[in-house]
Amino acid sequence: MDNEKINQIEKILYSEDFNEALTQVASIEDSEMLYVLAANYNWDNGLNIPKAIIANDNCDMSTGLMIFYLADGIRLLDDKESVEQSGLDEWSEFIKKVYLLIEMNSLKTSRVSYRPELTKVQAFKLRKANPDLPAIFLEGIEGEDIEIPAI
Template structure:
């Protein structure tokens, strides 16, 4: 119950600096996962950046952050992402992708399987076929 209370506090903090400090102090990868899964992306990228910067952030949480922030767009249409005027978003998805690619996130027993649409799967398979 204490973990849930801590996550709720972070999600509803009005002081973003204090919320990011709280995220940095989380030592439990499951709490980071639950926090990421319940984050309201309308509130910006401070909390998501703090989550992926936390040494306890695992691969599944990193994947979820990439997917939920529409990072799939980076894989399917890199040019439009690079030309996007959404600087904070572009920097975030690029950073998460880089960490995923470099295998920075730790491994854990938590799993994440994004629900890709048929169109997303088609585009990813098309991209993959270029490299195989």
């Protein structure tokens, strides 16, 4: 990824003008930039940027799956009821929406890979508890590994 794209991602991540950051995310046309942005996002800053990434038409399955796991989506796979009773309504709705986008194959396909960081035991338990769980949530997406610069 070239320096110009990295600088644009950096501006979004460190922008003090929240509305401008959201506008910039919406204007990104490169799915790899969305992937790198999601990988570097500070989740302590809330869900608005991840929501904007998911809403971008150029968001791909790899980015969506990464966001699902970075947003602690494993909790939804592990115990859906506890997510619904968590009292974290915005997060709960977000994570369920991302799950559905992935399950329905609503995000575009790209050449970028993403593999969830699950142990064999975690994958086994999830598979056992959710026999109908789409394989993508356990196996990830095959493709090209791209370098994620730390921004």
